[in-house]
Every structure is written in structure tokens, then in C-alpha cells.
Amino acid sequence: MLTDYHVHLRPDEVADTPAERFFTAANAERYRETAADRGIAELGVAEHVYRFTQALDVWDHEFWRHCALDDLDEYCSFVREETDLRLGIEADFVPGREDRMAALLDGRDLDYVVGSVHFLGDSAVDYEKYDVWTTGESADRVWRRYFEWLGEAAMSGLFDILAHPDLVKHWGPERPWPERDPRYYYEIAMEGIAESGIAVEVSTAGLRKPVGEIYPARAFLEMVVDAGNPIALSSDAHVPDQLGFGYDRALELLDAVGVTELSVFERRARRLESCAATSWRTQSPGTP
Numbered sequence: 001m002l003t004d005y006h007v008h009l010r011p012d013e014v015a016d017t018p019a020e021r022f023f024t025a026a027n028a029e030r031y032r033e034t035a036a037d038r039g040i041a042e043l044g045v046a047e048h049v050y051r052f053t054q055a056l057d058v059w060d061h062e063f064w065r066h067c068a069l070d071d072l073d074e075y076c077s078f079v080r081e082e083t084d085l086r087l088g089i090e091a092d093f094v095p096g097r098e099d100r101m102a103a104l105l106d107g108r109d110l111d112y113v114v115g116s117v118h119f120l121g122d123s124a125v126d127y128e129k130y131d132v133w134t135t136g137e138s139a140d141r142v143w144r145r146y147f148e149w150l151g152e153a154a155m156s157g158l159f160d161i162l163a164h165p166d167l168v169k170h171w172g173p174e175r176p177w178p179e180r181d182p183r184y185y186y187e188i189a190m191e192g193i194a195e196s197g198i199a200v201e202v203s204t205a206g207l208r209k210p211v212g213e214i215y216p217a218r219a220f221l222e223m224v225v226d227a228g229n230p231i232a233l234s235s236d237a238h239v240p241d242q243l244g245f246g247y248d249r250a251l252e253l254l255d256a257v258g259v260t261e262l263s264v265f266e267r268r269a270r271r272l273e274s275c276a277a278t279s280w281r282t283q284s285p286g287t288p
């Protein structure tokens with residue numbers, strides 16, 4: 001069985017993506033049909049937490065204030081009542097605000113929570129407007145802090161899936177890169193990842209980003225597999241045509257490191273389903 005759980009029903013540009021146009025049964029059906037065409041049976045959506053007004057109780061970063069326009073409970077009711085998709089959310093790890101984020105998440109009837117580290121303090125690793133690489137910090141410090149926070153995110157217990165685990169490489173050669181072997185940094189996160197037992201995402205989104213690689217790097221994934229953590233597979237699609245993007249390469253990678261099962265979630269309970277016999281039925285979708 002193939003999954004795509006880290007999926008957005010709309011692009012990230014807030015101005016052009018009002019909830020009333022994208023949180024519709026017809027839009028959900030477009031995603032369901034495309035997923036079915038591509039052999040993806042387990043489909044869920046995970047909107048960014050910061051697009052909901054309730055997120056401002058957790059953190060009040062300028063970017064969140066700009067994005068927080070919609071009502072979280074209306075989103076949850078929409079997905080439950082008007083679609084047959086799993087109900088997820090992509091929630092940021094904000095150190096020091098774990099209790100507030102827990103209050104936001106625990107009160108909702110979600111199938112899973114995808115946990116992400118996008119921001120390191122006020123600046124972001126994957127967003128040009130708040131680019132961490134303009135702060136003057138060394139690549140060593142940025143990578144170290146990113147992986148420290150990733151390990152803490154795993155240990156926080158807030159999340160079911162750890163998203164795009166080496167997102168710090170997002171810009172690839174367009175930004176500084178540390179001199180040490182990347183495994184040095186992966187190890188920093190691995191202690192928390194291993195101890196938490198969290199499902200770790202293999203995300204094909206990196207193939208569409210400047211780095212041009214799957215998240216995480218193979219060496220990171222090997223550590224995760226050695227630690228015995230389960231794997232979750234997603235595309236981080238923001239339009240239907242990105243569903244299952246690059247899954248041929250992801251499945252090759254999973255096979256190469258010995259992963260034969262994928263995590264499936266229902267009301268925050270996890271089980272594993274075999275993906276070994278899955279054949280990728282269609283050609284890889286085009287580059288968006």
C-alpha cells in the first residue's frame with residue numbers, strides 16, 4: 001500500500017488561496033482521483049497549522065500573523081464530513097511553546113500530526129523572506145541547531161510523523177554548506193528520534209526544491225532504519241499533480257535501505273502496512 005499524508009489542499013500563497021475556494025468536496029475529489037490514478041490508496045491532508053487563527057495562541061511570529069486567516073475547527077469538520085481523506089495537520093515545532101501547541105492539537109479529532117522544523121527562532125531554513133542564511137551564522141551553527149531542534153521535536157511527543165527531516169539542506173548549493181560530514185549533524189537528532197520511536201518521513205518534496213534530493217539523505221535514512229523507527233511516505237503536494245511526485249525514486253531508496261512497510265494512521269494510532277509488493281503503476285508525474 002502506498003501513502004501520501006503530507007498533502008496540502010492549496011498552494012502556500014495566502015492571498016490567492018482562500019479556504020472557501022480550496023476546502024471543497026470538489027477539490028478533495030480532484031486529489032482523490034489523481035492519487036487513485038497513481039496507485040496511492042492512503043491519502044490524507046495536512047494543512048499548515050499557521051494558516052489557522054488558533055495558531056496565534058501558540059506563536060505570534062509576523063509570518064504566522066500574515067497567514068492565520070482560517071478557522072481550524074471548520075477545516076477539521078470539512079475534512080471529516082465532506083471528504084473521505086484522512087485528517088492531518090502540519091504543525092511547527094516551537095520550542096518553549098509545547099504546552100500551547102499540545103492544547104491546540106489535543107482538542108481535535110485528527111488522524112495524525114506532521115511535525116516540522118521550518119523556523120530556527122525568527123528565521124527560516126526554507127523561506128527566503130525570513131532566510132536564516134542572512135543572519136551571519138556559520139553553516140556549522142545553523143545545521144547544528146536545526147538538528148538539535150529536530151531531535152527535540154521528536155521527543156516533544158507532539159507529533160506522529162517527523163516531516164522532511166533534513167530540510168536545512170533545502171537551498172542546496174545556493175547557500176553555505178558545513179565542512180563536516182553531514183552524519184555528524186544527523187547524529188545530533190538521532191538520539192531523540194530513536195528514543196521517541198516517531199515515524200520519520202521520506203519526502204519527495206526535496207526533488208522539487210533547489211537541493212534536488214529526497215528528504216532525508218540516504219545516510220540519514222539508514223540511521224533511522226538502524227534505530228528501528230517506522231517510515232512514512234509523502235510528497236508534500238500543494239496541487240493534485242504533485243501527488244506521488246518522484247515516488248519511483250523514493251521506492252527505490254526505501255528498497256535499497258531495506259524498508260518494506262509504511263506507517264498508516266487512524267485517529268493517531270499507527271500501524272504498518274507492506275509496501276514491498278507495491279508496483280508504481282504510472283509514470284512519474286511531470287515537474288510542476
Ligand SMILES: [Zn+2]
Nearest residue numbers: 090116163164
Ligand atoms: Zn513543511
Ligand SMILES: [Zn+2]
Nearest residue numbers: 006008090236
Ligand atoms: Zn508541507
